[in-house]
Amino acid sequence: MDYNDSELPLGPRREDLLPTSTERSVKVVVVGGFGVGKTTMVRSVSEIRPLTTEETMTQAGVGVDDLFGVERKTETTVAMDFGRITLDDRLVLYLFGTPGQQRFWFLWNGVIAGALGAVVLVDTRRLEDGFPAMDRLEQGGVPFVVAVNNFPDAPVYPASDLRAALDLPDHVPLVDCDARRLDSGRDVLLTLMRHLYDSATATSEAP
Amino acid sequence: MSGGDRKGERDWEEGTPVPLYVVTGGRTEAEDAQVLDLVTLIVARSEPRPGMRPEHVSILRMCANPLSVAEVSAYLDLPFSAVHVLLADLLAESLVEARQTRTAHVTAAVEPDVEILKALIDGLQRL
Ligand SMILES: Nc1nc2c(ncn2[C@@H]2O[C@H](COP(=O)(O)OP(=O)(O)OP(=O)(O)O)[C@@H](O)[C@H]2O)c(=O)[nH]1
Ligand SMILES: [Mg+2]
Numbered sequence A: 001m002d003y004n005d006s007e008l009p010l011g012p013r014r015e016d017l018l019p020t021s022t023e024r025s026v027k028v029v030v031v032g033g034f035g036v037g038k039t040t041m042v043r044s045v046s047e048i049r050p051l052t053t054e055e056t057m058t059q060a061g062v063g064v065d066d067l068f069g070v071e072r073k074t075e076t077t078v079a080m081d082f083g084r085i086t087l088d089d090r091l092v093l094y095l096f097g098t099p100g101q102q103r104f105w106f107l108w109n110g111v112i113a114g115a116l117g118a119v120v121l122v123d124t125r126r127l128e129d130g131f132p133a134m135d136r137l138e139q140g141g142v143p144f145v146v147a148v149n150n151f152p153d154a155p156v157y158p159a160s161d162l163r164a165a166l167d168l169p170d171h172v173p174l175v176d177c178d179a180r181r182l183d184s185g186r187d188v189l190l191t192l193m194r195h196l197y198d199s200a201t202a203t204s205e206a207p
Numbered sequence B: 001m002s003g004g005d006r007k008g009e010r011d012w013e014e015g016t017p018v019p020l021y022v023v024t025g026g027r028t029e030a031e032d033a034q035v036l037d038l039v040t041l042i043v044a045r046s047e048p049r050p051g052m053r054p055e056h057v058s059i060l061r062m063c064a065n066p067l068s069v070a071e072v073s074a075y076l077d078l079p080f081s082a083v084h085v086l087l088a089d090l091l092a093e094s095l096v097e098a099r100q101t102r103t104a105h106v107t108a109a110v111e112p113d114v115e116i117l118k119a120l121i122d123g124l125q126r127l
Helices: A040-046 A125-141 A159-166 A182-203 B003-011 B055-064 B069-076 B078-091 B114-126
Strands: A024-032 A051-060 A072-086 A091-097 A117-122 A146-150 A176-177 B041-044 B096-099
Touching: A024 A040, A024 A125, A024 B078, A024 B114, A040 A072, A040 A091, A040 A117, A040 A182, A051 B069, A051 B078, A072 B114, A091 B003, A091 B114, A117 A125, A117 B041, A125 A159, A146 A182, A159 A176, A176 A182, A182 B114, B041 B055, B055 B069, B055 B078, B069 B078, B078 B096
Parallel strands: A024 A091, A024 A117, A117 A146, A146 A176
Antiparallel strands: A051 A072, A072 A091, B041 B096
């Protein structure tokens, strides 16, 4: 079998290759309600064309409408967009955008497990859409920052009002962003990293 | 968000048709047992050989330079758990190397390393 020539060229383009010395990788998740700009943010900051990975979840028979008492399995697929930022010749950052309409993304344990932190995107017209994601992050112990994606027709509120409405403690950073812009997305990620850095150094200096 | 949602959520479980293979550190119960993460970097340690499964050949080809498991999954258009099985085969034969695996017992965020955070801040500032 001539496997050398018959295969389609699968894999990264030449310009998307990571340095051979890359040895550390970190995972950041972008979460929030439906249509809040998660995919847009991942695309804006990513150096590669955003890609999609997925996982299939199975649900054991619940029996609600199961007249015959047979064990049923239902399947649902969770797909996530992700992008990549190469930081230096050793370190690479991956950014995963969870699907807003899919209620079960958090059950894909591999998404939150081992994550460094998260960005919660919110829209001031639908602040409450951010709550389920924030609940999941808190349960998973994932530190996060909240970024208000400034849609042109969305009302602007003072930060203190937003904090109150989101029930956000003072130590959680709250920033504005435009998910379509690389510099804005980069600044949100910097806010997250500085927040993590401050927490890490404060902890290690504590007696 | 409503109370009615809660039960439904609990009934769902991660759909790995096979257990997450431990890649180093022995059994899954071991404290330091390591599994593949979405961001684990895979690097080929060998050329494809005749008679290999096409998916294995593809992985060895695309991982000439480091590539995350998520990217392998995207390029192969296969779910994470399917890619995990394929990679476990290659790891068992030392045909690939896995960098930045995750401790099997971690279910939440990792304790960040200050040096890594510094590198992240520096790198993002250059962007
Ligand atoms: N004006 C404006 N439009 C935006 C911004 N961010 C996203 N959009 C638009 O809003 C729509 C939804 O954005 P997506 O990035 O797909 O949102 P999402 O959170 O990934 O959506 P789901 O994955 O479906 O939950 C798209 O049409 C974007 O072009 C922004 O900052 N400003
Ligand atoms: Mg999206």
